[in-house]
Amino acid sequence: MTEQRRISFQVVRDEVKRRIETRVWPQGSLLPTETQLAEEFSCARATVNRALRELSDQGFVERKRKSGTRVKKEPRKQAKLEISLARQAVEQQNSDYRYALVERNVVSSPRWLTSQLNVDPDARVLHIVCMHYADNRPFQLEERWVVIETVPEIETADLNHSGPHEWLLNAAPFTEAEIAFSAISADGRLAEFMGTTTGTSMIQLERTTWKDGQPMTFARLTHHPGYCIRSKY
Amino acid sequence: MTEQRRISFQVVRDEVKRRIETRVWPQGSLLPTETQLAEEFSCARATVNRALRELSDQGFVERKRKSGTRVKKEPRKQAKLEISLARQAVEQQNSDYRYALVERNVVSSPRWLTSQLNVDPDARVLHIVCMHYADNRPFQLEERWVVIETVPEIETADLNHSGPHEWLLNAAPFTEAEIAFSAISADGRLAEFMGTTTGTSMIQLERTTWKDGQPMTFARLTHHPGYCIRSKY
DNA sequence: TAGTGGTCTAGACCACTTT
């Protein structure tokens, strides 16, 4: 009888995880019920519940009422990626951040955007192009389209001194988002913005956000050559 | 007095979230204590605790003992990415999956790997090169180094019919991992493997994994041109 | 040292799913 009384749900969580990893409970097998585990660990069922809920959140087990708790077949590991503001990313690497607005105009939604965002074909959108620099070297080109109907305040926002990403985060948090990473080859315009040559490989992040089901903005963030997105988990 | 009695912690969570998003509780402000909220919602403190814990996990608030719960300055920016097996990714897009082992040999750790993984300079590692195809078109080139001391069973594993990634997931789950995405330009060898031309942009995922603090494997997964990593959140 | 969140308990009832 070990006497760690203080830290119960973590003890249960870690021990169950250990048994899964050492195949005491093999993939696909059924775990004991919460009540049985509570008895084994001499704790309340709620404690076991919390432990198993965390393991379920982390993708180690799958729980179904009446069926019980099963070890997942493929421990799908989820990586958490932080999508940070250009300013934050630059400052994090101890560089000087500079922002420049390149273009800003109100247009009616181009056809490709209409289908991407699923808005009316004649919806008014604010089109913004801007650059983020780190130590005066190009860091990221941001091209963005904001649906004015969803975020009317954007039309009067001052985007001369900080970017639309920053403004939107503060003024109109999104409720859903979708991201896509891809590798692209710089065309002439992009190469000029990034101070490189045509054909250079760069990583591009496209993000679409919605606010309460209303399409809000589509953004294309192109990073300087050599940029790397990292994460631990 | 609404009478939704059944779904309490979600009600509290969503209402608090709503107040944050509508700036009833502005960024950086202090929320009422758990006890006060429990009173307002006429529920137990544990219920409020669970609601606030979820919001804290999702990055909406920050909690500290004695200080209380504060609305985070810059709301959640975490995307969850699933790192799936090549086979899964291929099958998910309804293509036929094919695997081919290209190379397999035991070497002593090259210098760059030694520093990457922090292993002994003379550690034995298994070096594997293999290809994953979707409908017979190149999908992913996998190049991998596995520290034999950490996973001795790998030396006798049959890697002729399924990839090392798959084998490792089933036989030796990792405990920590680090990933890095970048865009690269194909060199001659890579272009040949991917059936494309030198200089083509491709997305590359480098992943290092550890098992209980011991370095396990370093993998470099290069995806076919046009490949896109997607996620919703 | 006092206030706040963190956790545990024992019991209860509910919701879903399989049989």
Added chain:
DNA sequence: AAGTGGTCTAGACCACTAC
């Protein structure tokens, strides 16, 4: 119909930390 997880409660004690 029965078994399993999902959640709520009321009360308790603990751990951290700002004061």
